Amino acid sequence: MQILIVEDEKRLAEALKQILVEQKYMADVVYDGNDGLDYGMSGIYDLIILDIMIPYRDGFEVARELRRNKIETPILMLTAKDTVSDKVTGLNQGADDYMTKPFAPEELLARVKALTRRRGEVMLDETGYGDFNFNASTSMLSKGAKSVHLNFKEAEIMKLLIANRDIIISKEDIITKVWGYDSDAGSNNVEAYISFLRRKLNFIQSSTEIKAIKKVGYRLEQKS
Structure with missing residues (x-):
């Protein structure tokens, strides 16, 4: 936030x-x-x-x-x-x-x-998308018995993706919201953390993916 x-x-x-x-x-x-x-x-x-x-x-x-x-x-x-x-x-x-x-x-x-x-933008402690749950208080991502902890920036990006479900979030918006208005962070930083999140979704065997929309941004989707 x-x-x-x-x-x-x-x-x-x-x-x-x-x-x-x-x-x-x-x-x-x-x-x-x-x-x-x-x-x-x-x-x-x-x-x-x-x-x-x-x-x-x-x-x-x-x-x-x-x-x-x-x-x-x-x-x-x-x-x-x-x-x-x-x-x-x-x-x-x-x-x-x-x-x-x-x-x-x-x-x-x-x-x-x-x-x-x-304003209605505070995330409930327990939320999620598709088949996974995310606890904003503990930063735990889980599906069934499998769970994994997200670090601070991973958790902030996940909150952003969940709060804007089915909407494409641009890299610029992610940088501004997660790193800050005057940050020197760039596209490579976003890509790295998206990669970390994808690995953790795979680890808990979620059927949800972070879809990259070329030259636009990212959104959560259910794998077909």
Whole structure:
């Protein structure tokens, strides 16, 4: 799951990122409203944590522009302002929730989970496709009595494939979602991890395959 942090206090921004990374989220950080809008407009994020008092464009304007451009990514506004009028303004500009500084990491994580769950993109612990099961909490891939553990990036790619079942996922989308917006990862990285996943599907003797669609991407299919 990919989260964008828009916060000009660099130490706080890095602390937020660390909290999220420790919980296995992917997080990108930008420090002003212009970059926040540019990154947010990409539509790749599952959540945007947006401070109000940031340079160039404040958080209200960023939220308003994102919503005007039909970007529906949940927005959690994070700010030192705690008056009712500020909260109402933020919500009216398109924010989904509002949290004031200082905050406890537990509160942040609870709000992150609630907002992403509300969007309907959080995967159930136990899910799957075809004849295999995948446990997102333990990263175990299984069919019947046979099971195998997926490493972090393998698990993230599998989540993406399952969540978008029967839809072709491009290599670019996989790189952005799994490695991050500014990553140097390329097609070779994706191909390597797809190969690892195919071996593990074969190991559990699944009849599901990761089908490569030439020059387009990948999708899950049942073997004929």
